[in-house]
Amino acid sequence: MMICTIRSRRSLPAISREQALRAAGAVGFTPGPFPGITISARYELMSFENPEVWAGTLKMKGLDSHTQGFVDIPVWVVSYEGLAIPPSGPPPPEGSTPTPRGVNRELNVVISAENGEYLGGFTYR
Numbered sequence: 001m002m003i004c005t006i007r008s009r010r011s012l013p014a015i016s017r018e019q020a021l022r023a024a025g026a027v028g029f030t031p032g033p034f035p036g037i038t039i040s041a042r043y044e045l046m047s048f049e050n051p052e053v054w055a056g057t058l059k060m061k062g063l064d065s066h067t068q069g070f071v072d073i074p075v076w077v078v079s080y081e082g083l084a085i086p087p088s089g090p091p092p093p094e095g096s097t098p099t100p101r102g103v104n105r106e107l108n109v110v111i112s113a114e115n116g117e118y119l120g121g122f123t124y125r
Helices: 017-026 051-060
Strands: 005-009 037-048 075-083 104-112 118-124
Touching: 017 037, 017 075, 017 104, 017 118
Parallel strands: none
Antiparallel strands: 005 037, 037 075, 075 104, 104 118
16 A cells, blocks of 8 residues: 655746646546536645655656655545445455445646656556
8 A cells, every 4th residue: 555645836837727637538537527526726836655666657757756655745636536446356255254345536636747748547445
């Protein structure tokens, strides 16, 4: 499990909110509108617990100026709320106490606020 932090940004993004929505759409996430689905975009700074692991990805995405790895990278987090996304991963082992396997209601797509590149995504809630 990768642990990341997201905190408020301090500078203006190089790409606009609308460009971030289009970038999310370009990788297969249509920026709406859909009945019952709310789409939002937040400009934030994102860091991962082991930032150096991401150095290759950052270089591939044209963000190799971040020499400390994935630390305080300016991103747009484009959120699609109101979805029905089944949880991923294997079911619990046979004979174990099952935990509730609910439905995630939010898909988040991470777009670089520096160059509009898709950096990843995660489900939530």
